[in-house]
Amino acid sequence: MKKGKTKLTRQDAERLFEGLPSGGTSKASSRPENPFEAGAFDVVERVDDESRLWKDNLITLPMAIELPAGYESVSRMRDAMVRAWRVRWVREEKKEVVTEFPEGWKAVRPESGPIEVRDSTGVVRAVHGWAADAELRILPRYLVESQANSSSGLGSLVVRDRANGQILARSSNWSAQTGTNHPEWTKLSAWLNSHFPHHRDPLRYWDDCEQNIQS
Template identity: 85%
Template sequence: MKKGKTKLTRQDAERLFEGLPGGNAKVSSRPENPFEAGVFEAVERVDDESKLWKDNLITLPMAIELPAGYESVSRLRDAMVRAWRVRWVREGKKEVVAEFPEGWTAVRPESGPIALRDPSGVVRAVYGWAEDAELRILPRYLVESQANSSSGLGSLLVRDRGNGQILERSSIWSAQTGTNHPDWTRLSAWLNLRFPQHQDPLRYWEDCEENIRN
C-alpha cells in the first residue's frame, strides 16, 4: 500500500523560501517591455521639404535680367521658386539671400562673372561683382559663336548646355559673327522649330520640368 504524499500547509510553503528577498509581483495580461523607456526614440516625420535641405544660402543680386515672356522681376522670381525650388530668405537694397536645394553652388573665379552651378556642375546663371550687377539666367539651348583662332573667321553652332552636345552647326566660316553671320537665320529657325520655348531659361531642364509638373 502506497503511502500518501504529505500535504504542505501555507505556513510550510512559506518556510521553504525563508531568507530569500521578498518582491512585489505584478500581474499583467501581456509581458512587460524588457527595455528601459527611451531606448527606442520616436522618429519624427519631416513633412516640410525645406527642413530636409542643408544650409545652402547663396547671395544673388537684387536685379535680374528679364528673359522674353516675363513682364516683371516678381513674376520671374515666382517662376524660379517653382522651377528651381529656391526659397527667398531675406532681401537687402542691392542683394537677396536665397536657399537652394543641396548641391547648388556659386563659384567665384579670379576674373569674370560669378557662376551659379547646379548639382551636376552646369552653369545655370551668371552675375557680376558690382553693386549694380544683374542676375542672368541661362537657357539650355542656344546658338553659340565659334571662332577659328588661325583664320580669324567665325561660325555658329547650336549647343545643348545640359550635356554639352552640339545639335547643329554651320559649315560657313565668315568674318561676320553673331547675328550678322550668314547662317544665323537658318540656325535660329532650326532651334525655334525643335525647342519653341528655348528663350525661357527655366524650361527644358530636367529638374525644372519635373518640379513644374509636381
C-alpha cells in the same frame, strides 16, 4: 574601539527626499526632482563649429533680375524660379537677397568674369556681375553660339545643348562675320525655334525644371 560608519543604501538616500512636493503640485523646474533618476546626468552635445550651422547651398544673389521674354516683372520671375528651381528666399539685404538652393548648387567666384551659379552637376545656370547694381541673368538650356578658328580667324555657328555640351546643329561654312552677322545666323536660329519653340525661357527644357513644374 570606534564604531564603523553605517553604510547608506539607495533606499536610505531616497528617504532624504520624502516629504518634498511632488511633480504635480510644484512649479516646473529644469532640475530633476530625484537626482538618482536615470537621465539626470545626460550629456548635451554642443555644436561649437559654426560652419555646421550654416548651409552650403545658401547663395547671395542680386535683387535685380534680367527679365527674359514673357516675364513682365521681377516678382513674376521670382515666382517662376521658386516653382522651377525649388529655391527659397531667405532674407533681403539692401540690393541683395540670400537664397536657399537645392542641395549641391553653389556660387563660383572666378578671378575674372561674372559670378557663376552652378547646379549640382556643375552646369552654369545663371551669372551676375560684382557691382552693387548687378543683375542676375538666367541662362537657357539651348542657344546659338559662335565658334572661332584661331588659325584662320574665321567663325562658325553651333546650336549647343548646355546641359551636356552636345552640339545639335552647326553652320555649313566659316565666315569672317561672327555672331548675329554670320550669314547662317538666321538659318540656325530658325532650326532652334522649330525644335525648341520655348528656348528663350531659361526655366524650360531643363530636366529638373520640367519635373518640378509638373509635380
